[in-house]
Amino acid sequence: ETxxxxxxxxxxxxxxxxxxxxxxxxxxxxxxxxYKQSAKKPLELMFVYSLEERVENNSVPSxxxxxxxxxxxxxxxxxxxxxxxxxLYLCASSQERAGRGSPLHFGNGTRLxxx
Amino acid sequence: GENVEQHPSTLxxxxxxxxxxxxxxxxxxxxxxxxxKQELGKGPQLIIDIRSNVGEKKDQRIAVTLNKTxxxxxxxxxxxxxxxxxVYFCAASASFQxxxxxxxxxxxxxx
Numbered sequence: 385e386t387x388x389x390x391x392x393x394x395x396x397x398x399x400x401x402x403x404x405x406x407x408x409x410x411x412x413x414x415x416x417x418x419y420k421q422s423a424k425k426p427l428e429l430m431f432v433y434s435l436e437e438r439v440e441n442n443s444v445p446s447x448x449x450x451x452x453x454x455x456x457x458x459x460x461x462x463x464x465x466x467x468x469x470x471x472l473y474l475c476a477s478s479q480e481r482a483g484r485g486s487p488l489h490f491g492n493g494t495r496l497x498x499x
Numbered sequence: 500g501e502n503v504e505q506h507p508s509t510l511x512x513x514x515x516x517x518x519x520x521x522x523x524x525x526x527x528x529x530x531x532x533x534x535x536k537q538e539l540g541k542g543p544q545l546i547i548d549i550r551s552n553v554g555e556k557k558d559q560r561i562a563v564t565l566n567k568t569x570x571x572x573x574x575x576x577x578x579x580x581x582x583x584x585x586v587y588f589c590a591a592s593a594s595f596q597x598x599x600x601x602x603x604x605x606x607x608x609x610x
Contacts, residue, residue, distance in 0.1 A: 388542070426503070427543075427588070427600040440597065474542050485531045485550060488598065490542030 387411065390475050390491035397465065398499055405460040405494045407475030415481045416458040417488070418450060421472040433458060434481050465498045472496070501526040503591050505601025512579050513609055520604045522589035523571040529591040532565060532572045533598070537586045546587075547574070579608045 388409045397403050409416060418430040432440035433452040447469075449461040458475055472493045480486040502525040512518050524532075530551035535543035549556045549563045549572065556563050560579075565572040572591075576583055589601040 390542075424602065426602050429597055432597070476542075485548075485594075487533060487545045487548060488535075488543075490535075490544065492540065492542045 388475055388477055388489050388491035390473075390494050392494060393492065394495045394497075396497045396499060397462070399465060399467075401465075402461070402463040404462065405473055405475075405496075407458040407460075407491055409456055409458075409475075409477040409489070411477055411479075411489060413477035413479050413489070414455060415478045415486075416452060416455075417476040417478075418458065418460050419474040419476060419490075421474055421493070427474070431460075432481065439481070462496075465496075467498050470496055470498045501529060501591055501593065501596065501599040503589060503599050503601045505589050505604060507604060508602065509605045509607070511607045511609065514579060514581060516579055518576045518579050518583070518606055518608075520574045520587055520589070520606070521571060522573070522591070522601050523569075524591040524599075525570065526591070526593055526596075527567075527570065528593040528596075529570075530594060531592050531598075532563070533590050534563060534574050535588045535590065535600075537588065537603075539585075543588055576606075579606075581608050581610055584608045 391406045415434045420428040430444045431450045451459040474493045475491045476488040478486040505522045533548035536546045537543040562575040586603045590598045592598045
């Protein structure tokens with residue numbers, strides 16, 4: 385399998401649940417990202433990991449907790465979410481950190497609905 | 500920080516026509532400008548990018564132009580086809596800074 389794979393594709397959870405989103409990249413890249421995509425808003429960068437070290441956290445609420453056990457895997461742990469957290473969550477990877485002219489490769493996302 | 504504005508938000512064209520999407524950016528230090536295409540149910544995919552030392556770049560039916568003085572860049576699609584229908588995002592970044600995305604343009608190509 386090639387590219388960036390995200391699971392699950394769809395997730396419905398209550399506000400008291402705990403769930404995790406998984407991302408795996410098969411491109412040999414060094415950086416991985418979580419983005420949030422909401423309707424009529426620009427893509428919002430949530431977290432950046434470079435060589436398994438978190439290098440950026442854009443004021444994301446603590447109910448979102450990322451984990452990067454190795455350079456190929458990235459998780460987003462979710463707990464006590466709010467309905468406004470419903471969105472498409474996209475994982476991406478790049479050879480180097482984006483902004484150094486290294487293209488982002490996105491997965492197909494997890495559509496999250498918080499009830 | 501960087502701010503990217505994208506227009507129009509929706510664009511409808513007939514098959515075979517050309518389509519142009521425009522973006523402006525605020526940070527004069529920005530030097531990397533990619534364009535992404537997002538089809539229904541999929542993540543954004545890079546279709547073309549340009550760096551600030553180049554004024555224009557082409558790849559078959561797709562071209563991007565950059566005007567550094569005016570701080571705007573545009574995506575041009577010629578001979579549009581129904582499979583070009585998607586949401587297109589522009590983005591900009593300065594060296595070692597994060598990519599900032601526009602709000603997207605929904606392109607609909609009618610047969």
